[in-house]
Amino acid sequence: MPQILKVDPGSWESALSETKKVLKAGGIVAFPTDTFYGLGVNPYNRIAVDKIYEIKGRDPEKPLLLLIDSVSKLENLVEEPSAACIKLMQTFWPGPLTLLFKPKPSSIHENITADLIGIRQPGNPITRKILSALDHPLTAPSANISGGAPATTAQQVQDTFGEKIDLILDIGDCKGGNPSTLINATDTPVQLIRAGEIDFKNIQECLKGCLQTQESL
Numbered sequence: 001m002p003q004i005l006k007v008d009p010g011s012w013e014s015a016l017s018e019t020k021k022v023l024k025a026g027g028i029v030a031f032p033t034d035t036f037y038g039l040g041v042n043p044y045n046r047i048a049v050d051k052i053y054e055i056k057g058r059d060p061e062k063p064l065l066l067l068i069d070s071v072s073k074l075e076n077l078v079e080e081p082s083a084a085c086i087k088l089m090q091t092f093w094p095g096p097l098t099l100l101f102k103p104k105p106s107s108i109h110e111n112i113t114a115d116l117i118g119i120r121q122p123g124n125p126i127t128r129k130i131l132s133a134l135d136h137p138l139t140a141p142s143a144n145i146s147g148g149a150p151a152t153t154a155q156q157v158q159d160t161f162g163e164k165i166d167l168i169l170d171i172g173d174c175k176g177g178n179p180s181t182l183i184n185a186t187d188t189p190v191q192l193i194r195a196g197e198i199d200f201k202n203i204q205e206c207l208k209g210c211l212q213t214q215e216s217l
Contacts, residue, residue: 002030002161004154004168007126015169016133023134027166028052030143030157031130032174033067034096034123035197036150037157038140039165040067049109052139055164058146063111064139065098065118065182069131077137078103078117084185084207091206095123096180096197112139120180126171142179152176 007015022029026048029040039056041048043066053060068074071089074081078101081089085099103117119137122128131138142150143157151157154170181196183203190207192200 001163002158002165002168004158004170007169007171012129016130018167019130019169020133022167023048023138025166026051028055028164029138030151030154030161030165030168031127032124032169032171033127033140034174035177035179036152036174037143037154037168038067038138039143040138040140042136043108043112043139044106044136046109049111049139052141053111055161056141056144056146058141060111063114063118064109064141065120065180066112066137067120067122067127067131067140068137069121069128071121073137074101074119076104077101077106077108077119082186084188084190087207088183088185088203089121092198093121094128096120096178097203098180098182098194098196100182100184100186100193102186116184116186118182130169150176 005015005018019029023042026045030037031040039052041052043049081101088099098118098120100116100118103113144150144160151160152174154168157168178197181198182194184191184193
């Protein structure tokens with residue numbers, strides 16, 4: 001069975017050390033995100049990314065999204081963001097909004113960087129603390145078999161995947177609810193790709209003053 005680490009303020013250092021060890025070895029770490037537990041691997045590790053698809057039974061044509069702890073981490077991942085992207089980041093990050101960007105050439109698995117790359121700065125401060133300790137972003141598909149209910153507890157993750165994953169960071173229950181809203185703001189008109197926690201009307205309202213998207217609103 002996977003190792004479950006109960007994480008509290010007094011055990012952060014050891015938990016982060018173990019997390020980095022597992023990811024460096026190509027393992028899978030389950031950790032809490034804004035709404036559900038997610039499955040994290042190093043996106044530069046092809047074998048680890050393929051394993052995510054395998055254990056979830058995920059359609060290989062369905063890209064994985066990435067999490068970063070700060071906007072500065074975008075520099076090495078994407079081309080210059082559009083004015084609409086910048087406005088949305090300033091308004092809704094950190095939080096449950098995933099944005100699509102034009103990726104820079106990199107060795108990240110092609111299932112992640114196909115034509116566009118989805119990235120989010122999570123609102124959960126615990127998740128950002130984990131990310132800040134790493135020198136790479138993390139994948140974060142929900143911890144469930146594709147089509148099943150996402151896990152909101154560490155025990156649910158263990159019951160679903162057992163020894164197929166390597167480490168579970170138990171930081172308490174996640175709130176559940178809607179997934180992150182997924183938006184393509186690389187061009188106009190801005191497109192809603194997946195409805196989620198942030199209502200698209202709020203996205204449109206935010207962009208009313210943005211010249212790049214004014215025509216479409």
